[in-house]
Amino acid sequence: MDVTPGQLMHAVEVDTLCKSYYKSTPVLKGLSLQVPLGKIYGLLGPSGCGKTTLLKCVVGRLKPDAGVVQVMGGRPGKPGHRVPGNLIGYMPQDLALYQDFTVSETMYYFGRIFHMPSQEIDRQTDFLVSLLELPSKRRLICQLSGGQQRRVSFACALLHRPPLLILDEPTVGVDPLLRQCIWNHMLSIVNNRERPTSIVITTHYIEEARQGHMVALMRDGRLLAEAEPQELLDRYNDSSLESVFLKLCEMDSEDSLPDTSAAASSTSVAANAAASTSEIVTENSPLLPKPSNHDRSLNSSPAGATSNSNDGDSLPNLLYKEYVPLGDSLRSVFALPSLWHILAVVGKNFNNLRRRLTFLAFQFILPIIQIVLFCVCVGGDPFGLTLASVNLDSSGELGAKFMTYLDNNTFHVKPFKSLEEARTEVRNVRAWAVLSLGSNFSTDLLARFSNPTAATNATLSGGSVHLQLDNSNYQVSLMIQKSVAESFQKFAGDLLSQFGLSPELVSLPVVMDAPLLGTDNPSFTEFMAPGMIVTIVFFMATGLTALSFVLERKEGLLDRSLVAGVTILELMLGHMLTQLLIMAGQTGLLLFFSLVVFQVPCHGSVLWVILLALLNGFTGMSLGLMISALCSAENSAIQAALGTMYPNLLLSGIIWPAEAMPQYLRFISRGLPISQSVEAMRSVLSRGFGFTAAPVYLGFVSAIAWASGLLLLALLLLRIRGI
Ligand SMILES: Nc1ncnc2c1ncn2[C@@H]1O[C@H](COP(=O)(O)OP(=O)(O)OP(=O)(O)O)[C@@H](O)[C@H]1O
Structure with missing residues (x-):
C-alpha cells in the first residue's frame, strides 16, 4: 500500500476508514477520500459527524479500526515516515497552547522540534505575527484574546512551512476580514510554485470553503459528496454550498441505508441526487486517481499537484528536507529518541x-x-519533664541527697508533701511521673548496702526509689525511667565508695563492651x-x-x-x-x-x-x-x-x-x-x-x-x- 515518491498523487488518501471510540457506536463508517497534492480540501459537516476524528486518524493520533490512511505517501506512524513529524503542520480544534508562554516562546518550542535554526524561527515568527495581525510576539498567550490565541495556534501549524497542513477549524472566532486574510495566505502557499502546500481544513463557515479547490460534505461518519465547489453548485443548481449541503442531507435522510460503506452510501446519494454524479460521490475505488477538471487548480498549482498529474519531480519539493539533521531518518527508522x-x-x-x-x-x-x-525535632532526648517528687524520708539525709542527683536538664522537680497531691498533679497532666521516697529510705538503703543478704522485702522496698508514670507517652516514660535509674546508679555508687565498697556493686551484671558496628551511644x-x-x-x-x-x-x-x-x-x-x-x-x-x-x-x-x-x-x-x-x-x-x-x-x-x-x-x-x-x-x-x-x-x-x-x-x- 505504501507509495514510492514517484507515484505520489495525493497528500492524503483514506480508504474505507472505520473508527469508533466505543465498539457499539462507530464514528467513521467506511469513509474514503482523497486530498490532491497542492490543493485546499475543505471538510464540511455538522457538529459531531466525525471531522476531528478523521483528522486525528490522518495525523496519526488515532489508529483506524479498519481501512487504510496514507499521508504523503506513507502510513502515519510508519518508521522513517515523517508523519507524525515535520511533513505536516497540525492545528487541533482545542487551543493547545501554553498560557504562560509568550508567542515567541511558543514558536521556539515548535521550531526546535522541527530542527529550525533560530534565525529562521525569528523570521517566520515575525512574518506570521504580521500576517495574522497578532500583537507583540513578546506578549503572553494568556494576555491575548480568544481569537488572537487561535491565530497563534494557526501560526504554530504554519511555522515550519510543512507540505501538508491539517487545520481543524482555524477560522473559529476570527473576524471576517482576518478570515479572508487567512484564506488568502492559504491560497498563496498552495499556489507557491517552489513549495506548494496541500491543506485539509474543517470549518463551520461553509461558504468560506468555496475558496478551496475541493470540498467534502460529511454526515454521520460518511462522505455525502466530494467535489470542486463550483461543480457542486452547478450540479444542484444552487448559489450556496450551505443549501447544497442541506439538500444532500435531506436526500441522505430519505434514503438512509443501514450500511457502513462509504461507497455504498455515496452511490445511494448519487442515485437520488442526479443521474450522473460520479464527481460528487466517492468512487468505489477511492485510491485510484480521479480525473479532475479543476481549471483554477491547474493554473495556480504549478507543482502539477492535480489528482491526475503523476509528477515525480514535484515530490522532492514537497518533502522539504532542510530541517532534517543528518542521520535523523536513520534514527526514526530505528525509533531512537531524537x-x-x-x-x-x-x-x-x-x-x-x-x-x-x-x-x-x-x-x-x-x-x-x-x-x-x-x-531539630526528632531523635533528641526529652528535657524539662515535670516530676512530682515526694520525699517522705525522715530516717536520714539520703533521700534529700538522692534528689540532688536527679538530672536538672531532664527534670523539672516539683516537690509535694503527700503522695496523693503528687498523683493528682500527674492525673491532671501537669507532671509526667510521681517520684517518691519512703519514710525509712535512708535506713533501709543503708541496711541493703551494709548487709545485702539480710535484706527483707520491706527493706528492699523502703530503700528503693518509687516511680509512678504517665505511661501514655512511651518515649517520655522510657526516658524518665532511664534517667532516674542512671541518677540512682550514680548516687548509690558514690554512697558505696564512702563505705569503702566498690561502686561497681550497683552496676548491671551485663557489661556492654565496645560495639562492633555503630557507635557507643546510638x-x-x-x-x-x-x-x-x-x-x-x-x-x-x-x-x-x-x-x-x-x-x-x-x-x-x-x-x-x-x-x-x-x-x-x-x-x-x-x-x-x-x-x-x-x-x-x-x-x-x-x-x-x-x-x-x-x-x-x-x-x-x-x-x-x-x-x-x-x-x-x-x-x-x-x-x-x-x-x-x-x-x-x-x-x-x-x-x-x-x-x-x-x-x-x-x-x-x-x-x-x-x-x-x-x-x-x-x-x-x-x-x-x-x-x-x-x-x-x-x-x-x-x-x-x-x-x-x-x-x-x-x-x-x-x-x-x-x-x-x-x-x-x-x-x-x-x-x-x-x-
Ligand atoms: N475521545 C472521545 N471519546 C468518545 N467519544 C468521542 C471522543 N471524541 C469524539 N467522540 C465522539 O465522536 C463523535 C465525532 O466527534 P468529532 O469530534 O470527530 O466530531 P466533529 O465533526 O469534529 O464535531 P465538531 O464539528 O463539533 O468539532 C461525536 O459523537 C463525539 O461525541
Missing part, C-alpha cells in the same frame, strides 16, 4: 519553570525544611536519619514528576507535540532530564544540611551516600512518571503520590525496625522500593560499609530494578493510553 526533540521538551519545561520561580524555589526549600525539622536520630534522607529524596522526586503528563495533557500541547513528531519516549526523557536537574539540586541541599549542618554521623564514604540518594531520587521520579501516566486528573495524581508515601514510610523500617513487624509484613517490607535503600544508607552512614558489602550493593540493585520497572510500566501505560 536529541533535538528531547532538548526542545527540556527547554520548554525550563521555560515553564522560569515562569514559576516561586514553585521552583519551593522545590529547593521544601527538602531543607524537612531535614531541618527532622534533625541516638534515635542515627536510626532514623538514613530513612529520612532516602524518603525525602524519593518522595520529593515523586511529587515533582507525578503531574508531568497530567499537566501536559491539561495544557493541551501534548497532542500537538506528538503530531509534530515528538515520541512518547522523547517526552518522557525530556521530563526526566528536567526533573533530574532539580532533583540533583534538592539532593545536594538535603545532604549538605544533614551531613554538614546537622552533623548526622557518616562512618562510610560520602560518595556512596550521594550516589544512593541520587539513585533513590531517580526511582522516585520513575514512580512519579508512572503515576502521571496512569492518572488523568491532577487530584488523582496527587492522591496517588501521597497514597504511596505512608505505606512506604511505615513498611520500610524507617520509623520502627522492620524486625518488629509480623513475618508476612517483613516479607512485603523487603520488596518495597525504598526498604533496601534505607538499609544500604544505614549501612554506609552508621556501619561504615563500602559498596562491596551485601546490604549496600543490594540497595543499589533494588533501586535500579525498581526504577527500570517503573519506567517501563510508565512507557507502556503511555503507549496503551495513547498518552
Whole structure:
C-alpha cells in the first residue's frame, strides 16, 4: 500500500476508514477520500459527524479500526515516515497552547522540534505575527484574546512551512476580514510554485470553503459528496454550498441505508441526487486517481499537484528536507529518541519553570525544611519533664541527697508533701511521673548496702526509689525511667565508695563492651536519619514528576507535540532530564544540611551516600512518571503520590525496625522500593560499609530494578493510553 515518491498523487488518501471510540457506536463508517497534492480540501459537516476524528486518524493520533490512511505517501506512524513529524503542520480544534508562554516562546518550542535554526524561527515568527495581525510576539498567550490565541495556534501549524497542513477549524472566532486574510495566505502557499502546500481544513463557515479547490460534505461518519465547489453548485443548481449541503442531507435522510460503506452510501446519494454524479460521490475505488477538471487548480498549482498529474519531480519539493539533521531518518527508522526533540521538551519545561520561580524555589526549600525539622525535632532526648517528687524520708539525709542527683536538664522537680497531691498533679497532666521516697529510705538503703543478704522485702522496698508514670507517652516514660535509674546508679555508687565498697556493686551484671558496628551511644536520630534522607529524596522526586503528563495533557500541547513528531519516549526523557536537574539540586541541599549542618554521623564514604540518594531520587521520579501516566486528573495524581508515601514510610523500617513487624509484613517490607535503600544508607552512614558489602550493593540493585520497572510500566501505560 505504501507509495514510492514517484507515484505520489495525493497528500492524503483514506480508504474505507472505520473508527469508533466505543465498539457499539462507530464514528467513521467506511469513509474514503482523497486530498490532491497542492490543493485546499475543505471538510464540511455538522457538529459531531466525525471531522476531528478523521483528522486525528490522518495525523496519526488515532489508529483506524479498519481501512487504510496514507499521508504523503506513507502510513502515519510508519518508521522513517515523517508523519507524525515535520511533513505536516497540525492545528487541533482545542487551543493547545501554553498560557504562560509568550508567542515567541511558543514558536521556539515548535521550531526546535522541527530542527529550525533560530534565525529562521525569528523570521517566520515575525512574518506570521504580521500576517495574522497578532500583537507583540513578546506578549503572553494568556494576555491575548480568544481569537488572537487561535491565530497563534494557526501560526504554530504554519511555522515550519510543512507540505501538508491539517487545520481543524482555524477560522473559529476570527473576524471576517482576518478570515479572508487567512484564506488568502492559504491560497498563496498552495499556489507557491517552489513549495506548494496541500491543506485539509474543517470549518463551520461553509461558504468560506468555496475558496478551496475541493470540498467534502460529511454526515454521520460518511462522505455525502466530494467535489470542486463550483461543480457542486452547478450540479444542484444552487448559489450556496450551505443549501447544497442541506439538500444532500435531506436526500441522505430519505434514503438512509443501514450500511457502513462509504461507497455504498455515496452511490445511494448519487442515485437520488442526479443521474450522473460520479464527481460528487466517492468512487468505489477511492485510491485510484480521479480525473479532475479543476481549471483554477491547474493554473495556480504549478507543482502539477492535480489528482491526475503523476509528477515525480514535484515530490522532492514537497518533502522539504532542510530541517532534517543528518542521520535523523536513520534514527526514526530505528525509533531512537531524537536529541533535538528531547532538548526542545527540556527547554520548554525550563521555560515553564522560569515562569514559576516561586514553585521552583519551593522545590529547593521544601527538602531543607524537612531535614531541618527532622534533625531539630526528632531523635533528641526529652528535657524539662515535670516530676512530682515526694520525699517522705525522715530516717536520714539520703533521700534529700538522692534528689540532688536527679538530672536538672531532664527534670523539672516539683516537690509535694503527700503522695496523693503528687498523683493528682500527674492525673491532671501537669507532671509526667510521681517520684517518691519512703519514710525509712535512708535506713533501709543503708541496711541493703551494709548487709545485702539480710535484706527483707520491706527493706528492699523502703530503700528503693518509687516511680509512678504517665505511661501514655512511651518515649517520655522510657526516658524518665532511664534517667532516674542512671541518677540512682550514680548516687548509690558514690554512697558505696564512702563505705569503702566498690561502686561497681550497683552496676548491671551485663557489661556492654565496645560495639562492633555503630557507635557507643546510638541516638534515635542515627536510626532514623538514613530513612529520612532516602524518603525525602524519593518522595520529593515523586511529587515533582507525578503531574508531568497530567499537566501536559491539561495544557493541551501534548497532542500537538506528538503530531509534530515528538515520541512518547522523547517526552518522557525530556521530563526526566528536567526533573533530574532539580532533583540533583534538592539532593545536594538535603545532604549538605544533614551531613554538614546537622552533623548526622557518616562512618562510610560520602560518595556512596550521594550516589544512593541520587539513585533513590531517580526511582522516585520513575514512580512519579508512572503515576502521571496512569492518572488523568491532577487530584488523582496527587492522591496517588501521597497514597504511596505512608505505606512506604511505615513498611520500610524507617520509623520502627522492620524486625518488629509480623513475618508476612517483613516479607512485603523487603520488596518495597525504598526498604533496601534505607538499609544500604544505614549501612554506609552508621556501619561504615563500602559498596562491596551485601546490604549496600543490594540497595543499589533494588533501586535500579525498581526504577527500570517503573519506567517501563510508565512507557507502556503511555503507549496503551495513547498518552
Ligand atoms: N475521545 C472521545 N471519546 C468518545 N467519544 C468521542 C471522543 N471524541 C469524539 N467522540 C465522539 O465522536 C463523535 C465525532 O466527534 P468529532 O469530534 O470527530 O466530531 P466533529 O465533526 O469534529 O464535531 P465538531 O464539528 O463539533 O468539532 C461525536 O459523537 C463525539 O461525541
